[in-house]
Amino acid sequence: MQPIVEMKNIYKRFGGIHAVEDMSLDLHPGEVVGLLGHNGAGKSTFIKMLSGAYQIDSGQIRIDGKDVDITSPSVAKELGIETIYQTLALADNLDTAANIFFGREILTRFGALDEPAMEHAAIKVMGRLNPQFRKFKDPVINLSGGQRQSVAIARALQFNARIIIMDEPTAALGPHETQMVSDLIRALKREGIAIVMISHDLHDVFDLSDRIAVMKNGRHVWTGATTETDKDEVLQMVILGKLPDGSYAPGIVSTEDA
């Protein structure tokens, strides 16, 4: 099967610092890839080049096998790449429909906001994610953390996202709501959406992702199926850059070498 996203040999530098060096990652439809690494390992920088927030210095990004040049977040959105930010980026005082369509409102023939049409679409898209959801008239500040997360995801789904980037989707949530977000992610998988999930929570990553990619010092350490590895091995890769066979990934200067 052809990958929906291919990022090949990506480099990114800020001044003299190599934030990302020779990092590659593929994504298949309906697949969740957990991207792991320390703070400063370069995973956010790497993923921001997919969401359009940063531009690559060198390397290739292909969507559906075609070379693309993602120069801005709006280009990414046109390609079906949506990002769900850690801060959720919802306007607390607006209701669910207004948040889903924020910045991309449906207008009537006369250029006015078409509230009924937006509410109608909001009910439909929320039904796919969270059929129990009823609080359409409430400002989102009155929603629980999990419900807010589903509004943020609905925002991506509504505009036919095929690739969703999630930055720490469960970081600010309690156990019950984390469960709810897990259900959301499984619902997205069933729809054939490819997901990149950045997370610190090893438990979540093992629970949800099909494959795991590990970065250290801006470089690729290891990519493989979640079933091929375990938490101890992954921790060694994250902390030391030490591969399951005991060797070190190319270009990784480990603490033991120093």
Add this chain to the structure above:
Amino acid sequence: MDQIATKPDDSLGSRLKAAAASSQMDTRLLAMIGAVAAIWIFFQIASGGIFLSPRNIYNLSVQTSVTAILATGMVLIIVSRNIDLSVGSLLAFLGILGGFVQTELLPLEGAHSWWLSMLVMIVVGCIAGGAQGWLIARFAIPAFVVTLGGLMFWRGAGWLFTKGRTVTPLDSTYSIVGGGSIGETWSWIVGLIGFAAITFMTIWNRRRRKALDFGVKPMAFDVAIIVAAGLLIGSFVLMMNSYNFPRSEDGRGIPVPVLILIVVACVMIYVANMTRFGRYIYGYGGNPEAAQLAGVNTRAVVIASFALIGGLTALGAMISTARLNAAPLSIGQLLELQVIAAAVIGGTSLAGGVGTIVGALIGAVLMQSLQNGMVLLGVQSAPQQMIMAGVLIFAVWFDVIYQKRRV
């Protein structure tokens, strides 16, 4: 526990609450309308029937119009986490500018002097407001500081035009904006158009919601709203029409300033609720970062909101100077605080994100009613100000409690 919680509660308060929730009415707004009604009844009795006389209602509505027009713009400014302290001074500047244009630049009583000077006022008002908005949005200077600068700057700029001399008399056609009225027949026509518009919109909204399979409010509720609106419009027109011109049987009808206010209110309610710009104002006020990430041009939104209040200030300047038939430098002093108070009494939160145009309009009516009523009762101006201060603080305190209980 659940059974106890779901047991129907028969107390009047909770039943009212349930009724309000099912009809999606804003309880806070209802409380404010109740407060205005209570104030009116009190002054009506205390003044021995003068307060609700046609003449006083006519005056009250004219007095309210400038504050109310500006309050509709101030709501959007405050909702988007800004403030505008410059409106009083800008009003004086634009008034003097308009007077200068129509009396000195153009021939006095010239055929085109009145509308050309109005055009100049509106254009300059929008540019002046937009310039302040630009400083705020482009350079991230706090709105409080920029418009405090405006407060000092514009009155000073007004002085330069006339060296402090009051411009008077003004063009006689121009004066109609402040002191004129539209007569009995036109008042009924305006009332009927308003009533028809409300009826049409209610029906259209019902159809639209039904077509999309949404729940609609009970029919009786919508009918009640339409009937109430009809009664309100009818009694207002009747009241305006029964205030006659001196030594004549002809009623004055709706005053021109009030007509301007009605048009402004309709436009602003539309802008706030039905346009992208309005949605971005509220969204930006709720979470500026979210607006930016959603791709909203937040700078343009802020600049446009200040240009808008600048334009409204020009309308206010026309009404105030035309009413006086003069443009003195002292006009509009402390107006900014009155306008902000009207918005805040009307439920606009200074923290941003929350506030409605209708609320601000009622806030302006409430404040002006108190002031007007106290004058009728012969309350001195010093205690008047102290009472108004108490009302402002009480209104905000009430709001704090209301917000806490709602969550």
